[in-house]
Amino acid sequence: MLSRQPSASETSQAKFEPRIVAFFCNWCTYLAADLAGTSRMKYAPNVRVVRLMCSGRVDPQFVLDAFAHGADGVFIGGCHPGDCHYQEGNYKTLKRYHLLKRVLKEMGIEEDRFRLEWISAAEADRVRTAINQMVEKVRDLGPLNLELKDLENAYAEEVLV
Amino acid sequence: MSDKSPDKPKVAFYWCASCGGCEEAVVDLAEAILDVVAKVDIVFWPVAMDFKRKDVESMADGSITATFLNGAIRTSEQESMARLLRSKSQLLVALGACSHLGGIPGLANLFDRASLMQEVYVHPPSTINAEGTLPQTHYQDNGHSVELPALHETVRSLDQVVDVDYYIPGCPPTPKTFLAAVQILLGSELPVKGTVLAPDCALCDECPRKDTKPEKPVFTEFKRPQQMLVDEEKCLLAQGLLCMGPGTRSGCEALCVRGNMPCSGCYGPTSRVRDQGAKILSCLASLVESKDEAEIDRVLSTIPDPVGTFYRYGLPGSLLRRKKPGVRQAPLPSR
Numbered sequence: 001m002l003s004r005q006p007s008a009s010e011t012s013q014a015k016f017e018p019r020i021v022a023f024f025c026n027w028c029t030y031l032a033a034d035l036a037g038t039s040r041m042k043y044a045p046n047v048r049v050v051r052l053m054c055s056g057r058v059d060p061q062f063v064l065d066a067f068a069h070g071a072d073g074v075f076i077g078g079c080h081p082g083d084c085h086y087q088e089g090n091y092k093t094l095k096r097y098h099l100l101k102r103v104l105k106e107m108g109i110e111e112d113r114f115r116l117e118w119i120s121a122a123e124a125d126r127v128r129t130a131i132n133q134m135v136e137k138v139r140d141l142g143p144l145n146l147e148l149k150d151l152e153n154a155y156a157e158e159v160l161v
Numbered sequence: 162m163s164d165k166s167p168d169k170p171k172v173a174f175y176w177c178a179s180c181g182g183c184e185e186a187v188v189d190l191a192e193a194i195l196d197v198v199a200k201v202d203i204v205f206w207p208v209a210m211d212f213k214r215k216d217v218e219s220m221a222d223g224s225i226t227a228t229f230l231n232g233a234i235r236t237s238e239q240e241s242m243a244r245l246l247r248s249k250s251q252l253l254v255a256l257g258a259c260s261h262l263g264g265i266p267g268l269a270n271l272f273d274r275a276s277l278m279q280e281v282y283v284h285p286p287s288t289i290n291a292e293g294t295l296p297q298t299h300y301q302d303n304g305h306s307v308e309l310p311a312l313h314e315t316v317r318s319l320d321q322v323v324d325v326d327y328y329i330p331g332c333p334p335t336p337k338t339f340l341a342a343v344q345i346l347l348g349s350e351l352p353v354k355g356t357v358l359a360p361d362c363a364l365c366d367e368c369p370r371k372d373t374k375p376e377k378p379v380f381t382e383f384k385r386p387q388q389m390l391v392d393e394e395k396c397l398l399a400q401g402l403l404c405m406g407p408g409t410r411s412g413c414e415a416l417c418v419r420g421n422m423p424c425s426g427c428y429g430p431t432s433r434v435r436d437q438g439a440k441i442l443s444c445l446a447s448l449v450e451s452k453d454e455a456e457i458d459r460v461l462s463t464i465p466d467p468v469g470t471f472y473r474y475g476l477p478g479s480l481l482r483r484k485k486p487g488v489r490q491a492p493l494p495s496r
């Protein structure tokens with residue numbers, strides 16, 4: 001899992017570097033990210049990419065687990081509607097995304113911390129802009145601090161009334 | 162109760178943040194409770210017998226064979242009793258959904274303490290509290306002082322406070338589930354530590370309606386039981402009702418479904434699932450028929466309260482545990 005040593009830079013909001021977990025589909029967004037790399041396009045280094053065979057493999061538990069282990073944002077990239085290698089995988093993702101978004105909102109996690117994008121293998125530039133945009137938005141929101149450790153600390157420091 | 166005998170296992174019962182239903186479930190064992198009582202010494206059971214905290218304090222560490230603790234941990238007193246009973250007991254068993262996963266009281270994790278206090282003591286229509294008086298942990302009057310337990314910001318399941326050996330699921334556990342668990346614990350071979358003492362498969366498996374469950378039910382709307390005449394034989398999911406059966410551990414013999422009500426998930430997840438709410442969310446959302454975003458949203462909006470529905474019994478035990486503090490809520494008390 002993600003280790004989270006709050007670095008010196010993180011203590012000041014200004015230099016906060018968001019940690020984004022990105023779940024990329026093997027057939028499209030991952031290839032696009034690869035293409036972005038080989039074309040030497042620069043995008044924010046804040047993403048940790050997890051490659052999956054299909055965006056439909058993104059169990060909502062993965063998303064919650066990422067947030068609970070220190071991610072400040074979660075990005076899912078899949079094939080465009082109609083292009084999924086497994087026919088319906090991305091539609092499942094879309095439906096889950098819509099419901100999970102509502103759960104996250106109720107749990108106090110801001111909408112901009114969770115994003116779904118359809119990015120084909122050719123759209124390297126889209127990887128760059130989508131990631132950059134997300135990093136900026138999450139940077140503005142600040143750290144999520146939902147990690148277990150943060151909760152335990154809050155618990156220990158709590159003033160009981 | 163039973164004769165005190167040195168070789169009978171000593172058993173304790175205690176309750177924390179709970180409704181009393183789990184204690185009721187123990188009493189509901191009816192005649193079967195006599196068999197259990199004959200085999201054990203009950204050394205602590207405040208709801209039914211006159212014991213005090215000091216009785217437990219005077220016991221040697223590890224001298225209680227098993228403590229069955231129901232209820233979530235929410236106050237300083239509950240936390241300290243949980244720690245005390247942990248040190249006095251060889252086995253600590255979380256009894257019921259609240260102790261297991263946080264239960265109904267765990268839904269308080271959608272709020273912070275300050276706004277809850279306001280809601281309960283200041284704003285109710287039936288209350289006049291112009292000065293905004295709130296409960297205090299310490300009160301002094303005429304040379305007498307009273308101490309009350311403090312309320313924690315976050316409701317926790319038992320295992321988020323102390324080490325837990327076994328879990329008995331359910332809200333409340335059915336007498337059958339409880340009895341089967343006790344028999345396992347009284348037996349010669351104990352299961353692996355951390356085991357939830359109920360079958361490890363989904364409720365649909367023991368549901369009398371499972372033969373009518375379609376391979377892939379589809380939803381154009383999530384209906385609520387009061388909006389329709391519910392067929393008494395057909396799978397509830399197939400009728401458009403939100404049944405948590407596919408994401409819930411079996412063991413209750415589908416009690417609610419037999420009563421023509423959808424399962425609301427009280428037995429928690431199976432061992433292969435970490436977060437029951439996320440799992441059932443995943444399953445139900447993918448059953449929405451439409452591929453059109455606006456229509457998907459419309460269908461999903463017929464689930465008015467996703468967190469309260471999917472995490473009804475398990476918010477503290479879920480991956481996120483609580484609402485992020487400080488977001489769109491009344492300010493927290495100063496730290």
Ligand code: SF4
Binds near residue numbers: 398407
């Ligand atoms: S979904 Fe509900 S009604 Fe249908 S088989 Fe499963 S438990 Fe029974």
Ligand code: SF4
Binds near residue numbers: 409410413424429
């Ligand atoms: S049907 Fe579901 S909610 Fe009802 S007792 Fe069984 S597990 Fe609990």
Ligand code: FES
Binds near residue numbers: 053
């Ligand atoms: S294969 Fe890319 S989303 Fe399914």
